[in-house]
Amino acid sequence: MIPQYKALLAFLIITAAATATFLWVTRNTANKERLNPEAVSKLRSRFAITCALLLIAALALTLPHLPYPRGSEIPDKVVFVAAKQFAFGLSEAPIASDAQWEAASQGPAVRIPANRLVEFRVTSLDVNHGFGVYSPGGTLLAQTQAMPGYVNRLRLRLQNPGRYPVLCLELCGMEHHSMRGIFEVFATGKE
Amino acid sequence: MSSPTSASSAATPRLRRNTMLWALLAMALFLVSTLLGLFLRLFQGNSFPAVEPVWFYSALTLHALIMVGAWFLGSMAGVHYLLSRYVRPSSAISELAMGGSVVGVVLISISTLLGKFGVGWYFLFPLPLYPNGAWSPWATIVFFAGLAILAVFWLAWVLDLLRAIARRYSLSMALGWHILRGAKEPEVPPLVLITTVSLVVVTAALVAAALVLALFVLHGSGRANVDALLMKNLTFLFGHIIVNITLYLGVAILYELLPAFAGRPWKTSWLVAFAWNAVLLLVLFAYLHHLYMDFAQPRWVQVVGQTASYFLSLPAAAVSVFGSLALIYRSGFRWTMASRLLVCGVLGWVIGGIAAVVDATVAVNSVFHNTLWVPAHFHTYYLMGVVLMVLAFFDHLSRELTGSDTDVPAAGWILSLLLLGGYGFLAMFYYGGATSVPRRFATYPEETLQGVIQARVAAAFVVLLLAALVIYLSRMAARCLRAFALCRNAS
Amino acid sequence: MTFPRIAACLAAGAAALWGQSPAGSLNQPPNEDLYLYHSVPDILVRPAGKPAMPLSELWRERPLLITMVFTRCAGVCYPFLRSLRTATESAGKPPSGYGILVLSFDSRDTASDMKAAAAGIGARADEGWIFATAAEESVRRLAEATGFWFRWDGERRQFDHPAVLLAVKHGRLVRLFTGGRIPAESLGAILRDLAGGFVPSYPLADKTSFRCFQYNAATGSYSLDWGAVLLVLPGAAAFLAALLTFRPWRRKCARAPFQAA
Ligand SMILES: [Cu+2]
Numbered sequence A: 001m002i003p004q005y006k007a008l009l010a011f012l013i014i015t016a017a018a019t020a021t022f023l024w025v026t027r028n029t030a031n032k033e034r035l036n037p038e039a040v041s042k043l044r045s046r047f048a049i050t051c052a053l054l055l056i057a058a059l060a061l062t063l064p065h066l067p068y069p070r071g072s073e074i075p076d077k078v079v080f081v082a083a084k085q086f087a088f089g090l091s092e093a094p095i096a097s098d099a100q101w102e103a104a105s106q107g108p109a110v111r112i113p114a115n116r117l118v119e120f121r122v123t124s125l126d127v128n129h130g131f132g133v134y135s136p137g138g139t140l141l142a143q144t145q146a147m148p149g150y151v152n153r154l155r156l157r158l159q160n161p162g163r164y165p166v167l168c169l170e171l172c173g174m175e176h177h178s179m180r181g182i183f184e185v186f187a188t189g190k191e
Numbered sequence B: 001m002s003s004p005t006s007a008s009s010a011a012t013p014r015l016r017r018n019t020m021l022w023a024l025l026a027m028a029l030f031l032v033s034t035l036l037g038l039f040l041r042l043f044q045g046n047s048f049p050a051v052e053p054v055w056f057y058s059a060l061t062l063h064a065l066i067m068v069g070a071w072f073l074g075s076m077a078g079v080h081y082l083l084s085r086y087v088r089p090s091s092a093i094s095e096l097a098m099g100g101s102v103v104g105v106v107l108i109s110i111s112t113l114l115g116k117f118g119v120g121w122y123f124l125f126p127l128p129l130y131p132n133g134a135w136s137p138w139a140t141i142v143f144f145a146g147l148a149i150l151a152v153f154w155l156a157w158v159l160d161l162l163r164a165i166a167r168r169y170s171l172s173m174a175l176g177w178h179i180l181r182g183a184k185e186p187e188v189p190p191l192v193l194i195t196t197v198s199l200v201v202v203t204a205a206l207v208a209a210a211l212v213l214a215l216f217v218l219h220g221s222g223r224a225n226v227d228a229l230l231m232k233n234l235t236f237l238f239g240h241i242i243v244n245i246t247l248y249l250g251v252a253i254l255y256e257l258l259p260a261f262a263g264r265p266w267k268t269s270w271l272v273a274f275a276w277n278a279v280l281l282l283v284l285f286a287y288l289h290h291l292y293m294d295f296a297q298p299r300w301v302q303v304v305g306q307t308a309s310y311f312l313s314l315p316a317a318a319v320s321v322f323g324s325l326a327l328i329y330r331s332g333f334r335w336t337m338a339s340r341l342l343v344c345g346v347l348g349w350v351i352g353g354i355a356a357v358v359d360a361t362v363a364v365n366s367v368f369h370n371t372l373w374v375p376a377h378f379h380t381y382y383l384m385g386v387v388l389m390v391l392a393f394f395d396h397l398s399r400e401l402t403g404s405d406t407d408v409p410a411a412g413w414i415l416s417l418l419l420l421g422g423y424g425f426l427a428m429f430y431y432g433g434a435t436s437v438p439r440r441f442a443t444y445p446e447e448t449l450q451g452v453i454q455a456r457v458a459a460a461f462v463v464l465l466l467a468a469l470v471i472y473l474s475r476m477a478a479r480c481l482r483a484f485a486l487c488r489n490a491s
Numbered sequence C: 001m002t003f004p005r006i007a008a009c010l011a012a013g014a015a016a017l018w019g020q021s022p023a024g025s026l027n028q029p030p031n032e033d034l035y036l037y038h039s040v041p042d043i044l045v046r047p048a049g050k051p052a053m054p055l056s057e058l059w060r061e062r063p064l065l066i067t068m069v070f071t072r073c074a075g076v077c078y079p080f081l082r083s084l085r086t087a088t089e090s091a092g093k094p095p096s097g098y099g100i101l102v103l104s105f106d107s108r109d110t111a112s113d114m115k116a117a118a119a120g121i122g123a124r125a126d127e128g129w130i131f132a133t134a135a136e137e138s139v140r141r142l143a144e145a146t147g148f149w150f151r152w153d154g155e156r157r158q159f160d161h162p163a164v165l166l167a168v169k170h171g172r173l174v175r176l177f178t179g180g181r182i183p184a185e186s187l188g189a190i191l192r193d194l195a196g197g198f199v200p201s202y203p204l205a206d207k208t209s210f211r212c213f214q215y216n217a218a219t220g221s222y223s224l225d226w227g228a229v230l231l232v233l234p235g236a237a238a239f240l241a242a243l244l245t246f247r248p249w250r251r252k253c254a255r256a257p258f259q260a261a
Helices: A003-026 A037-065 A098-106 B013-044 B053-083 B091-114 B137-168 B190-220 B228-262 B270-291 B299-328 B337-359 B362-368 B373-402 B411-434 B450-490 C003-012 C055-061 C077-091 C111-121 C136-146 C184-194 C226-246
Strands: A077-084 A087-091 A110-113 A117-124 A129-134 A140-146 A150-157 A162-168 A180-186 C044-047 C064-069 C099-104 C129-134 C151-153 C158-160 C164-169 C172-178 C201-203 C213-216 C221-224
Touching: A003 B299, A003 B337, A003 B362, A003 B411, A037 B270, A037 B299, A037 B362, A077 A098, A077 A110, A077 A129, A077 A140, A087 A098, A087 A162, A117 A129, A117 A140, A129 A150, A140 A150, A140 B362, B013 B053, B013 B091, B013 B373, B013 B450, B053 B091, B053 B137, B053 B190, B053 B228, B053 B373, B091 B137, B137 B190, B137 C226, B190 B228, B190 B270, B190 C226, B228 B270, B228 B299, B228 B337, B228 B373, B228 C226, B270 B299, B299 B337, B299 B362, B337 B362, B337 B373, B337 B411, B373 B411, B373 B450, B411 B450, C044 C055, C055 C064, C055 C099, C055 C164, C064 C077, C064 C136, C077 C099, C077 C111, C077 C184, C099 C111, C099 C136, C111 C129, C129 C136, C164 C184, C172 C184
Parallel strands: A077 A117, A087 A180, A110 A180, C064 C099, C099 C129
Antiparallel strands: A077 A087, A117 A150, A129 A140, A129 A162, A150 C201, A162 A180, C044 C129, C064 C164, C151 C158, C164 C172, C213 C221
């Protein structure tokens, strides 16, 4: 299951539980009764502690999966990405000028071997953009911001060959929705 | 039974009149902004193929700013009114804030609707300086002038409420520190505690906004080359907090109103005091979850961001939500439109909060950031949360001031329609987020064409929502106008 | 990391500061970005006074720094070697985690020439310095794979060539340093990269005012910068505003009692 669906599922389950609790309480409001304050405060403490423990567990489960790369592996390929209103230039050579950006964004798609670690070095030549890598089927796989003045390094290992579109995930002007880039993952044969 | 506004003897006619005016203003802005929202979803559903996308982005900018502004002001008005049971805030400052807000909103409307200034409500540096032919420099200047006016007048109102609290309570009392030390006396109403926390934090947000504006000027005039990462931090420090605090002001209203319907008191217990003091500490760091995809932030900052965001949900939500439910359970709860809206508002807050915690997970954010999941979660706790809470307050007050105590016969149906429209519209956002549809796209590329269908379905639900709102708000507006007239005659 | 390079390019906006073709434009040092993470050919080298061995033997255990020189150099070679020697003093000596190979690209150089060169800069084998020669064809292969070049200038009776330092890990080029001299900070940054330290982002041209974090390439750590002060300012201002409104230092005996209007 893709991570999006896992997150959606977790959300739906917790939401269903919360909504059920609400429905149960709101259906039990009529019979006026004096609640034992001690019982309420005990239950409240228990509820707060349970929530805290759940949060700590969720932290422990998710913090090891930060999307920021570690240096222990050496990438097999570097792709330089320069974003600019309104296209992504992807190239195997660094993009340092508008002319190079134009050539990179209009030239043929960069080719990347499947199952190899690729490092995208992402920057912007003007405003903030979002470098969002989509699968050929249209699922968002990973992203990093393209920020002027910084080079963000996103490392990916893509399994399936195909043409991967890049969409802009930070509002960058009137053609934001049509800003894109593309690269191609090809099968390496041996694996 | 004590009525929530039983201390309305403390409220001067001028305060009542002002509050009714704020209610009318907030509702009017709300409707306008909802219409803009409908336009946005229709646009994404390809209903206006002949209209240039630049209109989408300027409408998007205006929609969000008006929505944020309307309900920040609405909740401030509610808190101002309810605070008058305990302290005396200045009506003059509130009127000044109203004048400033109107001028600010007009300027921002001019800049977006006439100037086509479409940079999003968070005007992320340095986009406003890169129009690329879409808008002219005057639109940028008018926009920032409008923002500056809002920041100044809102800050004045915020500081005045703080001043009013300070006249009666010491800082440690207002923050409930004596209760944390185990004392029971003197009593501090949760309203005062939560409001104090919220106002201190919102001051930080407004100062951050002012800093952003100043740095924009410095950069725009070529006097400095401002760091984009710093600007982004400041932008979200301001943006996140102002939205977050609007929610907390709504919760402050909840703490004050709900007991009247339940017939039980809701006091500042040790846990409540602890929870809101924890909020004061954590809320300044929660904004960091907006910068997870900025790999330039050091790793430890991101970890702090996730931890702060997670634990922020605990004190405010777990304590307040549990408190609400315990308050109404077997209380002989009086169900009126206002009290229903309050309870629905708490549920919306919870659901939006769960979605927010999911998205505040760095590992998840990697595939949810700037997809429709983000508007999904904040529309939930805004539209189905704080908006309902503040509307509940307006509903209740306008009833009390006009003496019309009975609900209209169709109230249940209207509420159902409102919830159906609202949650149906939200479901499309959640579904969009889970299917990788980006947010803030005027039209969708072929990879995410599912967004088009989702937008059309969402638009249909928005129409239902709007129908419910028009029926409900028009009656309420009539009541507010009547109450306004009555107060005028009284003074 | 390559930020000095991209930085220079972007800051100046100069399109052709470095050549884009792998062959390298005339008289330009190789562009690190073009060779990053490429495989380094496993050529046979002959360390002075030892049997020949493949490079892979040298980089199998630990990362390897390679620099290419010729002993009759009257130009950049010796100053560069000396700066490297000095840099190792402060950035960490070779046996602790890496080795240094000084390889001659001049076919006239002999084992004793290399020994003399080592003695000349005070580099010792027990400190991980290896001075070696290799077959002409091997040297060409290594040069081609890493962008290094050398041309005989008959008039000056010298080789024309850039000074480079290749950082190799498991046979892959992780960093490529060029420049007349290597500062200790640059060597520190290279060693950190070799050790597997990694930052997901690095800043470009340093013309920016008020950064939040200052990135230190040598230690690989971030430190707070002036921008961070601006970032705390809103919170501090709010705290100050609260203090000024509530004035807790004024110990009033009674707060103004509340009277309903
Ligand atoms: Cu973009």
